[in-house]
Amino acid sequence: MSEVGTYDVVDGIGVITVDNPPVNALGVKTRVALDEGFRKFADDPSVKAIVLTCGGRTFFAGADISEFGKPPQGPNLHEVMALVENLKKPVVAAIHGTALGGGFEVALVCHYRIAVPSAKVGLPEVALGLLPGAGGTQRLPRIVGPEAALDIMTGGKPVGAKKALEVGMIDALATEGQLREDGIAFARKLLMEAKPLQRVRDREDKIADFRGKPEFFDGYLARNARAFRGLKAPVNITRAVQAAVDLPFDEGMKRERELFLELVSGPQSAALRYYFFAERQAAKIPDVPADTPKLPIRKVGVIGAGTMGGGITMNFLNVGIPVTLVETTQEALDRGLKVIRRNYEGSAAKGRMTQQQVEERMALITPALSMDALANVDLVIEAVFEEMGLKKEIFGKLDKIVRQGAILASNTSFLDIDEIASATSRPEWVVGLHFFSPANVMRLLEVVRGAKTSKEVIATSMDLGKTIGKVSVLAGVCFGFIANRVMSKRSLAANELVLRGPTPQQIDKALFDYGFAMGPFAMTDLVGLDVIGRGSGERTLNGDLVALDRLGQKKNGGYYDYDEKRKASPSPVAAKVIEDFAAYKGIERGLTLSDEEIVGRLLFPVVNEGVKLLEEGIALRASDIDVALILGYNWPAFTGGPMHWADSVGLQKVVDSLRSMGIEPAKTLVERAQQGGALAK
Ligand code: 3H9
Numbered sequence: 001m002s003e004v005g006t007y008d009v010v011d012g013i014g015v016i017t018v019d020n021p022p023v024n025a026l027g028v029k030t031r032v033a034l035d036e037g038f039r040k041f042a043d044d045p046s047v048k049a050i051v052l053t054c055g056g057r058t059f060f061a062g063a064d065i066s067e068f069g070k071p072p073q074g075p076n077l078h079e080v081m082a083l084v085e086n087l088k089k090p091v092v093a094a095i096h097g098t099a100l101g102g103g104f105e106v107a108l109v110c111h112y113r114i115a116v117p118s119a120k121v122g123l124p125e126v127a128l129g130l131l132p133g134a135g136g137t138q139r140l141p142r143i144v145g146p147e148a149a150l151d152i153m154t155g156g157k158p159v160g161a162k163k164a165l166e167v168g169m170i171d172a173l174a175t176e177g178q179l180r181e182d183g184i185a186f187a188r189k190l191l192m193e194a195k196p197l198q199r200v201r202d203r204e205d206k207i208a209d210f211r212g213k214p215e216f217f218d219g220y221l222a223r224n225a226r227a228f229r230g231l232k233a234p235v236n237i238t239r240a241v242q243a244a245v246d247l248p249f250d251e252g253m254k255r256e257r258e259l260f261l262e263l264v265s266g267p268q269s270a271a272l273r274y275y276f277f278a279e280r281q282a283a284k285i286p287d288v289p290a291d292t293p294k295l296p297i298r299k300v301g302v303i304g305a306g307t308m309g310g311g312i313t314m315n316f317l318n319v320g321i322p323v324t325l326v327e328t329t330q331e332a333l334d335r336g337l338k339v340i341r342r343n344y345e346g347s348a349a350k351g352r353m354t355q356q357q358v359e360e361r362m363a364l365i366t367p368a369l370s371m372d373a374l375a376n377v378d379l380v381i382e383a384v385f386e387e388m389g390l391k392k393e394i395f396g397k398l399d400k401i402v403r404q405g406a407i408l409a410s411n412t413s414f415l416d417i418d419e420i421a422s423a424t425s426r427p428e429w430v431v432g433l434h435f436f437s438p439a440n441v442m443r444l445l446e447v448v449r450g451a452k453t454s455k456e457v458i459a460t461s462m463d464l465g466k467t468i469g470k471v472s473v474l475a476g477v478c479f480g481f482i483a484n485r486v487m488s489k490r491s492l493a494a495n496e497l498v499l500r501g502p503t504p505q506q507i508d509k510a511l512f513d514y515g516f517a518m519g520p521f522a523m524t525d526l527v528g529l530d531v532i533g534r535g536s537g538e539r540t541l542n543g544d545l546v547a548l549d550r551l552g553q554k555k556n557g558g559y560y561d562y563d564e565k566r567k568a569s570p571s572p573v574a575a576k577v578i579e580d581f582a583a584y585k586g587i588e589r590g591l592t593l594s595d596e597e598i599v600g601r602l603l604f605p606v607v608n609e610g611v612k613l614l615e616e617g618i619a620l621r622a623s624d625i626d627v628a629l630i631l632g633y634n635w636p637a638f639t640g641g642p643m644h645w646a647d648s649v650g651l652q653k654v655v656d657s658l659r660s661m662g663i664e665p666a667k668t669l670v671e672r673a674q675q676g677g678a679l680a681k
Helices: 028-043 077-085 101-108 136-144 145-153 162-168 179-191 214-223 233-246 250-266 265-283 305-319 328-350 356-361 388-401 416-423 454-466 485-499 504-514 519-527 529-532 541-547 574-584 595-616 620-634 642-649 652-661 667-675
Strands: 005-010 013-018 049-054 091-096 096-102 112-115 118-121 300-303 323-326 365-370 379-382 407-410 431-436 444-449 472-476 560-562 568-570
Touching: 005 028, 005 305, 013 028, 013 179, 028 049, 028 077, 049 179, 049 444, 077 101, 091 101, 096 101, 101 118, 101 136, 101 407, 112 162, 136 145, 136 233, 136 250, 145 214, 233 250, 250 265, 265 620, 265 642, 300 305, 305 323, 305 328, 305 356, 305 431, 323 328, 328 356, 328 365, 365 454, 379 388, 388 407, 388 416, 407 454, 416 431, 431 454, 444 454, 444 620, 454 472, 472 620, 485 504, 485 519, 485 529, 485 574, 485 595, 485 620, 504 519, 504 595, 519 529, 519 560, 529 541, 541 574, 541 652, 560 574, 568 574, 595 620, 595 642, 595 652, 595 667, 620 642, 642 652, 652 667
Parallel strands: 013 049, 049 091, 091 112, 096 118, 300 323, 300 379, 323 365, 379 407, 407 431, 444 472
Antiparallel strands: 005 013, 431 444, 560 568
């Protein structure tokens, strides 16, 4: 008897309801319920049609990711699906929540699919380094055509019900809150119409034109080469769809299986599956239980309408939370508002939102020239210049102005939250909310816990990240918190290495090939050498380039030269500056390294610093560091982040390499390496 399935019959319509919290993943219990329910109704002559639906918050959210790599148990999903598809009674999938991955694939073996308007359907396996391995690559192209199917599967984004209806992924919309009844009514109508049952696998019309056209699939890969760089899953997805078009269905299924197995046993999928759970784990804080009371955040104040303040503001406007935006001068305020409007209008021009939505979001801003306007907000985020004196002055004032019970947050990237909190009479209400630039885009929110920050404030701040579509990672107080602190080691290593022989382009290429969007020198040129180099008193390489007015892409080139189209080429001037600076420092040049060695030189120090963060208790767990780096610095997710990557490289190798660079490896790193242990589990 299934623990999670109920089967009842309403006037000849069999209704299978599966309720396996939290998300009805297709683990063994769910498969037992499906197998049992469909067999029962297949054999019951009183049942003329079947509705498949789920209890709880969603339709099946996919295969149970935690089962991958473990010995199979219970009914096989493919066999259950074949049973459904070959039934001689119509089967209707009635969808709410999210029908994803294997969940949508189950819906695709049903003869019809209906969904409530709030539902989403899709095949997001690519985010796990996989392809839809339960027939999705074979059936979706038969419904929407190969090109749309490729976009849906390589993009991985779920499709809203209305759009899904337009493209044929579902057959009808149901009424919100009435899905079961609508499913039964839909099935009854099918019985009345008595149309012959059609299986998706038998449909040919959308794929026939693409048969024997390898150039279409090669062209698709070539067109998307940039987006797919370094990733295995999109390539295998494309080849699986090609098989769907070229081969008979059962052979196509075999090809899908081979391509799936190749992915599921490979390192990229292992890393991405690890990352899936890492992201969810980050929300869990041992001494702040999930039921800790959270404070409602209905009105927000942001101090500073500069780049960060403006980006932070947009996050709240996007989810309908009004923001009081404070600046010191009308001019700065106007400039900030203009930038926000320009960003939204840019999105509207790209068709991502309507002009009306632009106006609605702008209308949620209350511009103000005095912090007095913040008296009644629920949360204030200060985003002014990084200067302790200024921050303390602001927090001292906020303490007097803002109502009791509101959260006072600083967006500082480096500074001591406890010192900032000491300027108030309520340090338990003070927290760091560190956004990453561009703040409306980057998905990381570092929540910095001060010595006295209350549990309610922590719980609310962690939750807030989810509200605004970000992932919150908890950090303790230290210079640079998690992401900036560990990544500073990469910059340091790059700056040292370039003096010893490897060129900026060799170093950047090694990191680009590793999977970063750009290397440190290309990044410095993009941001501006004057910005990066600010504040350093002694002579630096960066400073020498700035002294020649080489500010990067914006002026005269930096580590590279640029043409009018901003295409980079190696710079003889920069090469000379590097040589001179090395001579000034007395550094011997001539070191030659392979790309792999360069990557180790730059990234092992990051791992080492990550381990120190764990030793100091700044990060709760290694996987939090990986999440922070992937979301805050675009560390390639398919490596799993620095800590997971270090495990896959081998910790002893990391230790030995650090020593050969003259860097003392962290104690825990040495211990784990000796024990043959890992950093991230
Ligand atoms: C697949 O289907 C392969 C097939 O093609 C081939 C098969 C042969 N498995 O995200 P949440 C857990 S691959 C196991 O916080 P939300 C999650 O860890 C799969 N566990 O909720 C968390 O646990 P905890 C393709 C899962 O409301 C809890 O559920 N499908 C799975 O923000 C709540 O999750 C996908 O990739 C799973 N599949 O979002 C969809 N899904 O509470 C993956 C969730 O212990 N899932 N959990 O931390 C999602 O995108 C989101 O969970 C969803 C809900 C949108 C459904």
